[in-house]
Amino acid sequence: QVQLVQSGAELRNPGASVKVSCKASGYTFTNYHIHWVRQAPGQAPEWMGVFFSDGDTAYGQEFQGRVAMTRDTSTSTVYMELSSLRSEDTALYYCMREYALTYYFDYWGQGTLVTVSP
Amino acid sequence: QSTLTQPRSVSGSPGQSVTISCTGTSSDISNYKYVSWYQQHPGKAPKFILYDVSKWPSGVPDRFSGSKSGNTASLTISGLQAEDEADYYCCSYTGIPGRPFVFGTGTEVTVL
Numbered sequence: 001q002v003q004l005v006q007s008g009a010e011l012r013n014p015g016a017s018v019k020v021s022c023k024a025s026g027y028t029f030t031n032y033h034i035h036w037v038r039q040a041p042g043q044a045p046e047w048m049g050v051f052f053s054d055g056d057t058a059y060g061q062e063f064q065g066r067v068a069m070t071r072d073t074s075t076s077t078v079y080m081e082l083s084s085l086r087s088e089d090t091a092l093y094y095c096m097r098e099y100a101l102t103y104y105f106d107y108w109g110q111g112t113l114v115t116v117s118p
Numbered sequence: 119q120s121t122l123t124q125p126r127s128v129s130g131s132p133g134q135s136v137t138i139s140c141t142g143t144s145s146d147i148s149n150y151k152y153v154s155w156y157q158q159h160p161g162k163a164p165k166f167i168l169y170d171v172s173k174w175p176s177g178v179p180d181r182f183s184g185s186k187s188g189n190t191a192s193l194t195i196s197g198l199q200a201e202d203e204a205d206y207y208c209c210s211y212t213g214i215p216g217r218p219f220v221f222g223t224g225t226e227v228t229v230l
Contacts, residue, residue, distance in 0.1 A: 108156075
């Protein structure tokens, strides 16, 4: 069955970086785009960016210059690294998959809590 | 951060119907048919329940239905069941580089 399994919770100091992984299984990994969103407490999910199936990336304008997404096809894993962390980055981070340009996310990871606190 | 507006909560008794609205702008919902809905139980990952405004993915009961009028999309849950108690989020494609997807603020559905 399709699964997206994310890495565990992280605690970081302000100014540091965090790298969250999303390991896929149960489908042909390179046929799907992997998106990332985050959800701060009590707020709507916010789109962060996408690692396209062809290897290209696109990032949300609010995260330009601070986010980087990479892929390791040997382990079917996509990584999302966010740098220059501040307290407002404290949130649950989710990865999701999208097939081609269907504009919906049919499977989600379980979420990774990133806490930014001195 | 731009978001789609949803009511904070709706409630209904078992067997009743509830409708959740999702209001956007001319940049998103009214411009595209790409509205999707997600159900999230506490502590769980969101589950995909509708796409392209009103289409069901495999395995989702047809008690869940969707529609759109102008810049507002709606999710209706008919024959409300206890397991429908969850948070629901809408999402729309915008076509805007740097912000291609916008999500709703979320609605808590309570089954009385």
